[in-house]
Amino acid sequence: MAKIQKISERVYCGVYFALILDTRHPSKDGRYPVSVRITHDYRQTYIVVGLKMTEAEYDRVAKSGKGDPFRQKRECEAVFDNVYAQARRMIDSGDFCFKALRNKVTGKTGDTLGSVFDQKIMSANKDGKFNTARLYETVKRKLVDYFGDVKLTDVGVQLASEFKRRMEADGISRTTQGIYLRHLRSVCNMAIGDERISESQYPFRRSASDTRRMRMVNGAARTDWYLPVEDMRKIYGYECADDELVYVSLFLFSYLANGINLADMAILRYDDGYFNSGRRMLTFVRRKTVDTGNGTPIRIPVTGYLRNIMDRIAAEELRDGLVFPFLLHGTKGRQATNAVGSYAKGVSRVMSSVCGKLGISGNVSMTWARHSFKTNLIRQRVPDHYCEQAMGHAERSVGAYYVAPFTLEDMMTYNNMLL
Numbered sequence: 001m002a003k004i005q006k007i008s009e010r011v012y013c014g015v016y017f018a019l020i021l022d023t024r025h026p027s028k029d030g031r032y033p034v035s036v037r038i039t040h041d042y043r044q045t046y047i048v049v050g051l052k053m054t055e056a057e058y059d060r061v062a063k064s065g066k067g068d069p070f071r072q073k074r075e076c077e078a079v080f081d082n083v084y085a086q087a088r089r090m091i092d093s094g095d096f097c098f099k100a101l102r103n104k105v106t107g108k109t110g111d112t113l114g115s116v117f118d119q120k121i122m123s124a125n126k127d128g129k130f131n132t133a134r135l136y137e138t139v140k141r142k143l144v145d146y147f148g149d150v151k152l153t154d155v156g157v158q159l160a161s162e163f164k165r166r167m168e169a170d171g172i173s174r175t176t177q178g179i180y181l182r183h184l185r186s187v188c189n190m191a192i193g194d195e196r197i198s199e200s201q202y203p204f205r206r207s208a209s210d211t212r213r214m215r216m217v218n219g220a221a222r223t224d225w226y227l228p229v230e231d232m233r234k235i236y237g238y239e240c241a242d243d244e245l246v247y248v249s250l251f252l253f254s255y256l257a258n259g260i261n262l263a264d265m266a267i268l269r270y271d272d273g274y275f276n277s278g279r280r281m282l283t284f285v286r287r288k289t290v291d292t293g294n295g296t297p298i299r300i301p302v303t304g305y306l307r308n309i310m311d312r313i314a315a316e317e318l319r320d321g322l323v324f325p326f327l328l329h330g331t332k333g334r335q336a337t338n339a340v341g342s343y344a345k346g347v348s349r350v351m352s353s354v355c356g357k358l359g360i361s362g363n364v365s366m367t368w369a370r371h372s373f374k375t376n377l378i379r380q381r382v383p384d385h386y387c388e389q390a391m392g393h394a395e396r397s398v399g400a401y402y403v404a405p406f407t408l409e410d411m412m413t414y415n416n417m418l419l
Contacts, residue, residue: 007062007073008080013091015040019080021058022046030054034076036083038098045098047105049079095198103153111196113150114140116187129287130337131263139183142167152197160184160203160214178217185216226372227360228379233419234358236305246326247350249313250343251369256306256418258298258390259370262347263287266327266340270317273297279317281408286392298392301411305419373418382414390414 008019016039023032031052038045051072053061064070086104090096103111117140124133143150146166150159160181167177185204191197205213227235232255240248254260260268264284273283282300302310314323322328329339344366351364362368374387386406406414 005059005062008077010084012084012088015087015091015096017080017084017087019049019076021053021055022048023055027052032058034058036080038083038087038101040096040098043098045102047079047083047102049076051076090198093200095200097195097198099195100198111152113152113155113187113191114144116152116191116194116196117143120183120187120190125334128333130334131341134337135179136183136187139180142180143184152191155188155191155197155203156201157203157212157214164214164217174217181217225362225368226375227362227364227368228372229376229417229419231355231358231360232372232376234360235354236419238354238358240354244350244354246313247343247347248354249309250324251347251351251364251366253306253309253313254366254369255373256303256309256415257282257300258392258415259373260284260298260300261370262327262340262344262366263337265324266322266336268323270319270321270323272319274317275319277408280412282323296392298390299405299408299411300390301408301415303412303415305416376418377414380417382417386410386414 006018006020008017010017016037018037018039020035020037021032022035022037026032031054033046033048034051034053035046035048038047061069061073061076064073083101083105087096087101090101090104117136121133121136121140124130124136143163146163147159163184164177164181167180172180181204188197188202188204192199192202203214205211205215232252235248236252238248250262250265253265254262257265264287267287268282268284271283273281280302282302283297284300285297300306310323313326315321315325327340327343328336331339348363348365351368355362355364370391374391377387378384389406390411
């Protein structure tokens with residue numbers, strides 16, 4: 001048989017449409033689906049019109065001018081016209097993509113926002129980021145409480161704005177609002193990447209001039225979440241009770257060890273670098289940034305102050321052994337995350353009590369140790385580049401990449417200024 005002709009064919013703004021017999025996948029009875037083929041940027045998708053024909057039947061329909069074959073031809077052309085009209089509207093609004101077009105034409109809009117959250121949660125759990133997974137679960141639960149399981153067709157500025165309004169009405173802090181909205185934004189970014197929502201549905205501003213969309217909520221400033229050197233000296237010199245020793249020591253270790261957080265402390269090891277440096281330097285890669293390409297090891301100088309804390313609670317110095325194995329309790333996965341989380345709560349509880357006894361105000365937690373590390377060094381005019389490097393923050397300028405790493409002696413000098 002000669003090459004099968006197209007019943008209809010059109011082009012609009014570089015997108016090509018053709019009503020054809022799709023002979024790629026025949027059914028068991030030898031028939032093929034009549035489909036609208038859409039071609040854009042060297043990619044193709046097919047939307048079936050609901051009829052199957054043999055090549056001979058299709059040829060009769062394509063050439064017909066009356067009778068049942070002509071009626072079938074008109075049915076096929078009606079679907080083609082609908083696909084073309086829907087696509088033109090999407091192209092004109094800048095929202096054209098294959099999946100969104102298919103959903104518009106077929107009416108398959110059962111995809112929900114919750115299903116995209118589930119993808120994020122699954123990915124985070126697979127990567128061992130259990131706290132991240134738990135936070136996505138919390139945001140998903142909050143959205144379901146407010147709106148039910150939202151269809152992806154209902155995602156937009158109105159949804160995000162109403163989410164913010166309801167959180168405000170419930171007395172949720174601006175910091176938590178910002179966290180929840182950033183996780184919603186991440187899910188929306190995934191949905192756009194998968195062509196499950198269109199660009200016009202995206203709720204959040206991409207630039208300051210994008211006034212049609214919602215501005216992201218910034219959390220409250222945490223500039224007062226720190227303790228000055230004088231208060232840190234009081235805590236360092238405090239005579240701990242037996243049930244306080246571990247928690248106070250963890251807080252001080254974080255402060256003196258570049259603001260390291262508990263999740264990284266839990267997997268900190270006596271590596272080769274530690275022994276090669278004469279037990280004067282610990283190194284680690286932040287779990288938070290290891291998957292972002294910023295896997296530069298952070299170097300911690302073991303000052304005399306830090307050595308004193310390690311002598312209190314650290315494990316025996318075995319090559320590749322954990323420094324604080326008790327934080328994990330021999331657990332893995334989500335159980336390990338829960339174990340570390342329980343210590344974080346313990347630090348907050350004990351530090352609240354200890355600070356009360358010492359006349360130090362504030363809801364002191366592990367976060368305060370990290371903030372205090374940088375604040376106290378900056379106030380003593382230590383180079384900002386050192387603080388950024390020591391804490392594993394992204395470099396702020398191109399020129400920073402040309403600055404040689406600080407020597408161990410420099411690091412010792414700076415970190416000794418913490419007490």
